[in-house]
């Protein structure tokens with residue numbers, strides 16, 4: 340079995356550096372002529388998979404927008420994860436989980452174990468301490484799965500915590516990046532399986548906070564492309580020498596092209612072409 344980092348690296352080589360987000364917002368469901376129900380979410384998500392499954396490096400269902408439909412929505416998320424597996428497409432469940440170690444074990448088993456909510460990778464929050472993520476990191480390694488830890492997020496409010504510095508001047512973001520680099524150092528292949536979330540919208544924040552993105556040796560999930568305003572110029576500027584590790588992520592910017600399967604496919608292809616150009620692929 341190959342590691343998550345190796346599988347993602349191969350998928351990006353083959354299909355380009357883009358992850359399509361499945362974000363079934365109420366406004367998008369309405370624009371697609373679908374009801375704001377679990378059934379509407381299922382039709383929406385399966386249409387996205389029909390359009391881009393097997394054509395992009397990864398697909399990222401946004402858990403919150405499934406969870407808002409309670410147990411029926413979570414059941415749809417489980418179907419979506421199974422459909423992505425059947426479509427031979429890496430799934431990144433965007434759930435941003437994080438808790439004290441003993442409880443983190445439960446999240447790890449849910450999202451990185453063998454059950455129906457486990458995709459190929461999950462997003463995690465390190466704000467209970469990077470060490471609290473150990474149960475997830477251990478299970479991810481045991482099961483050849485991956486994690487993406489929030490580092491420099493795409494939203495402007497993130498800076499108030501992520502740019503803060505400790506008594507010797509190391510920023511919170513750099514602490515997170517250094518931990519990921521330490522774990523990835525011994526990973527086989529180009530990319531380890533401990534990735535970071537680094538928004539394509541952050542401008543010079545990596546340099547300002549002392550985050551060495553190239554040293555991470557892990558995949559860099561870069562949301563913010565499309566609706567949040569980032570494009571090719573921002574991708575090239577933010578990631579510099581680390582650009583070959585970047586998986587550019589866009590949700591609404593592509594989803595607005597639906598519900599036409601061919602229009603969704605064309606939007607994802609255009610996004611991939613732009614990102615590939617910017618990231619030197």
Ligand SMILES: O=c1ccn([C@@H]2O[C@H](COP(=O)(O)O)[C@@H](O)[C@H]2O)c(=O)[nH]1
Nearest residue numbers: 401492493494538562566567589590591
């Ligand atoms: O820093 C972050 C971390 C995660 N996200 C998630 O990505 C998508 C972005 O959606 P768009 O429609 O492309 O803006 C969404 O699921 C966010 O929760 C992020 O934007 N920034």
